[in-house]
Amino acid sequence: MGGLDDAQATSSEKAAPGKATILALGKAFPHQLVMQEYLVDGYFRDTNCDDPELKRKLTRLCKTTTVKTRYVVMSQEILKKYPELTLEGTPTVKQRLDICNDAVTHMAIEASQACIKSWGRPVSDITHLVYVSSSEVRLPGGDLYLASGLGLSPETQRVMLYFVGCSGGVAGLRVAKDIAENNPGSRVLLATSETTIIGYKPPSADRPYDLVGVALFGDGAGAMIIGSDPVSETEKPLFELHSAMQQFLPGTDKTIDGRLTEEGISFKLARELPQVIEDNVEGFCEKLMGAGGFGKEWYNKMFWAVHPGGPAILNRIEKRLDLVPEKLNPSRRALMDYGNASSNTIVYVLEYMIEESSKIKEVDQDHNDWGLILAFGPGITFEGILARNLTTSV
Structure with missing residues (x-):
């Protein structure tokens, strides 16, 4: 894939052969x-x-x-x-x-x-x-x-x-x-x-x-x-999962610290957590987007399905990547309605992403279907998937 031309060429296509897709939520x-x-x-x-x-x-x-x-x-x-x-x-x-x-x-x-x-x-x-x-x-x-x-x-x-x-x-x-x-x-x-x-x-x-x-x-x-390879008669793919990446940040293992004790799990979230994510998110996203031939000029053309660890994290990402506010609407809505439900929350974000993308399609026929699915956890570990929203395909 070579960025703009290839992405536009595939925007109305169904899932690429052999690529994994999310078929239901x-x-x-x-x-x-x-x-x-x-x-x-x-x-x-x-x-x-x-x-x-x-x-x-x-x-x-x-x-x-x-x-x-x-x-x-x-x-x-x-x-x-x-x-x-x-x-x-x-x-x-x-x-x-x-x-x-x-x-x-x-x-x-x-x-x-x-x-x-x-x-x-x-x-x-x-x-x-x-x-x-x-x-x-x-x-x-x-x-x-x-x-x-x-x-x-x-x-x-x-x-x-x-x-x-x-x-x-x-x-x-x-x-x-x-x-x-x-x-x-x-x-x-x-x-x-x-x-x-x-x-x-x-x-x-x-x-x-x-x-x-x-x-x-x-x-x-x-x-x-x-x-x-979804079965066209019975399956309706929602997202194509193009490329996936995981990365941990050396020396940050105490930033999110959880231990199973006699009193249950004890968690400590360091104050610097939002800052650490802000300092490293752009480099991670550039590597992940590079797998599809996209550069940073695509930030505001793509969708962003980000795990809402908290408002400070979302605000730092928005600021660092200079995203327009509506890009993180699905994440902010999930946080508002369900709180941070740990590993589950990305499902709720993706549901809101589908809902919001259908609104975008109504007003912008030249919309872009590509985007990132992101989450951050103990390690500190970054998880990311370059994906394509198939629900907006014409």
């Missing part, structure tokens, strides 16, 4: 919907904390995150059954995993069923499963429970990605792309499922960074079907 959520405006009072009530300074800090954070609503597994019933979850320093990893293991499987099954229904082919046509979660620990893993719950063939080939955090959805997509392109005729189910109960803790002046997670993170599940 699905999502699912727990039943508890949290309105951000009520979160602070509820959280401090549930944890029996009356620290006014921490309450003021969380109130400020809840406004700056731009989140409006989130879904969570945590409920009054769970707190009543496990009151020790609100007690500082209490070993509760067993209780948390009892809750999380069941919850993520239930949500993953629901999201996958929604995705398979949208896909339109029978569940027996799924040949591979990629399962992503940072919210459970068990042997056998959640991939087996999901496969059993969906009624997948015992010969379905499974891959698990555990504890890759916010980059997990795009990492799973990269793995699914490789599987689909190297196994002609295969159909890969990618499922992600997350809950914050694994790291739920009472507020503490010793852990002020925990409040960022309280104000930002949500629960849910996502699913995609990936395959190459």
Whole structure:
């Protein structure tokens, strides 16, 4: 591909032969919907904390995150059954995993069923499963429970990605792309499922960074079907996955630091995280776009499906790449409606991307279909896919 001419030539074509495509999307959520405006009072009530300074800090954070609503597994019933979850320093990893293991499987099954229904082919046509979660620990893993719950063939080939955090959805997509392109005729189910109960803790002046997670993170599940050479009679490809890339930044392994302890998962997000991403995102994008013959002059001609780690990260990317504000609308909408739901969130972003691109097509017949799918996680690890939006093809 040589950039402008080739991209325009392929803008109205269907998926390229042999290239992996996303064939369907699905999502699912727990039943508890949290309105951000009520979160602070509820959280401090549930944890029996009356620290006014921490309450003021969380109130400020809840406004700056731009989140409006989130879904969570945590409920009054769970707190009543496990009151020790609100007690500082209490070993509760067993209780948390009892809750999380069941919850993520239930949500993953629901999201996958929604995705398979949208896909339109029978569940027996799924040949591979990629399962992503940072919210459970068990042997056998959640991939087996999901496969059993969906009624997948015992010969379905499974891959698990555990504890890759916010980059997990795009990492799973990269793995699914490789599987689909190297196994002609295969159909890969990618499922992600997350809950914050694994790291739920009472507020503490010793852990002020925990409040960022309280104000930002949500629960849910996502699913995609990936395959190459779509069957025209039964499948409608959404995105072609052209090239994928992963890169970690040496010396940044403590910037996102998560550990499984007796009290569940403990996370620390360093203040410099948005700056580190800003400093490195342009070089990463240039390498990824170079695989398709695109240069930086294409930034505002392409779509941007970016995992919304938080508003600061989105703002830094927008500033660094000089993007017009509407380019990150799908990411900002996903953050507003669902919070940062870790690996799941890229599914929600892609759904909004399809919705927004249809509006663009109505007013701009010369639109460009190419874009980037991006996420950032522990490492710090960058995950990216150069993709083509096939829903806008004429």
